[in-house]
Amino acid sequence: MRIFSKAKNNIFKITVICSLALALFIGCSRDNKAADNNSITIKGSDTMVHLTSAWSEAFMTANSNYEVSVTGGGSGTGIAALLNGTTDICMASRKMKQKELDIASQKGFNIKEIVVALDGIAVIVNPENPINEMTVEQIGKIYKGAYENWGQLGAPKEKIIVLARESSSGTYVFFQEHVLKKADYTTKARLMPATSSVIQSVSSDKWAIGYVGLGYALDAKVKVKVIAVKRDADATPVLPSSKTVKSGEYSIARPLHLYVNYDAPEVVNAFIDYCLGEEGQKIVNDSGYVTVK
Amino acid sequence: MKKIVTKEKSIKLIMLLAASTSIFIVLLIFLFLAKEAAPFIFKPGLSELFTARWVPVSFQKESFGILPLVTGSLLVTIIATLIAVPIGVCGAIYISEVATSGERRFLKPFIELLAGIPSVVIGFFGLTVLAPLVKSAFGLQTGLNALTGALLLALMAIPTIVSISEDAIRSVPKSYKEGSLALGASRLETIWKVTTPAALPGIIAASMLGMGRVVGETMAVMMVTGNAAQITASPLESVRTMTATIAAEMGEVPFGSVHYRALFCVGIVLLLLTFTINIIAQRALKKYRDI
Numbered sequence: 001m002r003i004f005s006k007a008k009n010n011i012f013k014i015t016v017i018c019s020l021a022l023a024l025f026i027g028c029s030r031d032n033k034a035a036d037n038n039s040i041t042i043k044g045s046d047t048m049v050h051l052t053s054a055w056s057e058a059f060m061t062a063n064s065n066y067e068v069s070v071t072g073g074g075s076g077t078g079i080a081a082l083l084n085g086t087t088d089i090c091m092a093s094r095k096m097k098q099k100e101l102d103i104a105s106q107k108g109f110n111i112k113e114i115v116v117a118l119d120g121i122a123v124i125v126n127p128e129n130p131i132n133e134m135t136v137e138q139i140g141k142i143y144k145g146a147y148e149n150w151g152q153l154g155a156p157k158e159k160i161i162v163l164a165r166e167s168s169s170g171t172y173v174f175f176q177e178h179v180l181k182k183a184d185y186t187t188k189a190r191l192m193p194a195t196s197s198v199i200q201s202v203s204s205d206k207w208a209i210g211y212v213g214l215g216y217a218l219d220a221k222v223k224v225k226v227i228a229v230k231r232d233a234d235a236t237p238v239l240p241s242s243k244t245v246k247s248g249e250y251s252i253a254r255p256l257h258l259y260v261n262y263d264a265p266e267v268v269n270a271f272i273d274y275c276l277g278e279e280g281q282k283i284v285n286d287s288g289y290v291t292v293k
Numbered sequence: 294m295k296k297i298v299t300k301e302k303s304i305k306l307i308m309l310l311a312a313s314t315s316i317f318i319v320l321l322i323f324l325f326l327a328k329e330a331a332p333f334i335f336k337p338g339l340s341e342l343f344t345a346r347w348v349p350v351s352f353q354k355e356s357f358g359i360l361p362l363v364t365g366s367l368l369v370t371i372i373a374t375l376i377a378v379p380i381g382v383c384g385a386i387y388i389s390e391v392a393t394s395g396e397r398r399f400l401k402p403f404i405e406l407l408a409g410i411p412s413v414v415i416g417f418f419g420l421t422v423l424a425p426l427v428k429s430a431f432g433l434q435t436g437l438n439a440l441t442g443a444l445l446l447a448l449m450a451i452p453t454i455v456s457i458s459e460d461a462i463r464s465v466p467k468s469y470k471e472g473s474l475a476l477g478a479s480r481l482e483t484i485w486k487v488t489t490p491a492a493l494p495g496i497i498a499a500s501m502l503g504m505g506r507v508v509g510e511t512m513a514v515m516m517v518t519g520n521a522a523q524i525t526a527s528p529l530e531s532v533r534t535m536t537a538t539i540a541a542e543m544g545e546v547p548f549g550s551v552h553y554r555a556l557f558c559v560g561i562v563l564l565l566l567t568f569t570i571n572i573i574a575q576r577a578l579k580k581y582r583d584i
Binding site: 083 | 351352425428434437516519531533541546548
């Protein structure tokens with residue numbers, strides 16, 4: 001009898017634990033829809049996490065009653081989250097695709113696009129590579145697989161190691177559209193899971209070529225060489241910098257966006273106004289990006 | 294008394310439920326994968342899967358051929374198995390038959406420690422230490438290739454192979470060894486011609502389980518294989534595995550798109566592959582228990 005009463009006790013405990021766990025689960029799944037009155041969730045482009053975190057910290061210091069949480073995952077992840085209603089603001093380093101806009105209108109969302117900063121994409125090679133400048137077309141040919149040897153560009157005859165980002169990255173799509181002119185990447189391109197892996201590989205592999213955001217390239221200046229890009233064969237080569245990106249002289253640059261719903265709560269609009277305001281744009285400059293104003 | 298019987302029955306039922314959760318969950322996973330992947334059969338059609346191009350993001354034409362991913366996974370797995378099995382089995386024989394008890398006490402915990410290192414840490418080690426080594430050893434331009442991935446995976450499979458093989462070798466009845474020694478065989482002959490063959494089904498099972506670990510490993514391979522989706526048999530080329538593809542692309546993919554369905558198809562193929570490997574391992578283990 002003793003044993004059974006003990007067993008009964010255990011069953012009771014298990015039941016209590018299970019129901020508590022269940023309650024917790026239901027509770028959590030209910031409030032993942034974010035956006036109460038005072039909190040904002042932001043999700044999306046890994047490129048923009050650093051910048052948006054800086055904004056949100058400054059914003060929270062200025063308005064202590066608000067709470068902002070920022071997570072990365074890639075532009076596509078952020079857009080998916082916005083369309084699923086699990087985030088208030090989506091950061092995206094590319095424009096929304098038609099497919100995604102269609103899903104938005106199907107779900108009855110009315111989505112607003114705000115350009116908050118500009119970013120130049122730097123093409124990098126190993127410091128020992130003799131090449132200093134290339135045209136956009138030449139870079140495109142390397143990534144398309146038309147050029148497979150540095151010899152074709154007037155450098156020593158060595159095989160080109162092509163490094164790209166994973167296809168989930170906004171940079172991948174932007175580069176494909178503006179440098180490859182919408183052609184497919186060569187199947188030999190190595191798709192790196194993170195910007196830091198691209199820099200790591202270019203700095204250690206003598207004949208590699210890669211691309212990274214301007215901010216990252218400036219930080220890694222000692223380890224890699226930034227290529228000066230020519231718009232076409234006759235143009236002057238331009239190195240990426242805040243100045244040349246803003247003036248439009250540097251040709252591989254992109255706008256960074258925030259996407260929100262038109263009927264977003266007041267606090268979301270306050271945050272966006274802050275980003276576009278004087279203080280917000282100063283943060284853009286400090287983070288290695290280029291201001292929009 | 295009747296009360297006790299019902300209690301006993303209910304407890305038995307609860308334990309049965311607990312024991313069958315894993316079957317239930319495996320079934321659920323299968324159903325879920327199948328449900329998410331199914332629309333792929335109707336829209337681009339299954340034949341799309343058997344093409345040789347994996348180009349999920351394109352302005353021209355998206356293409357979801359999983360052949361480069363399957364061959365990538367197979368190449369890495371085969372090389373890793375070829376490296377890990379001899380090392381693992383020799384290690385197991387040494388630990389169970391040759392080593393003194395002091396050596397055993399020293400070796401075993403370290404091998405088990407190796408099993409406990411998180412794969413992302415191993416991947417980081419691969420990226421910064423192993424890849425440059427492979428690069429200079431083979432005179433390559435970059436160390437991001439199938440071989441580096443396979444070496445890392447071998448490292449992760451060895452503990453599994455060693456500990457299960459060792460169990461198998463140790464459980465060979467003592468009478469076999471004594472008989473062999475009594476007939477005048479040397480210790481080495483006994484190990485190679487009696488003990489190891491008797492433990493062979495267990496060793497095969499160990500190798501298959503190690504292989505299962507290799508096929509399913511994600512993070513370490515994603516960091517060092519370079520992830521280029523090309524069909525190649527050369528270990529010094531970059532390959533893209535099925536696991537790395539799912540991990541890298543699942544986050545971005547628009548819910549319900551063809552790409553999303555294709556990733557679930559990749560998941561099913563991967564699951565079937567590990568399932569087959571596990572079944573072979575189970576069969577081998579069963580045979581060895583029957584002896």
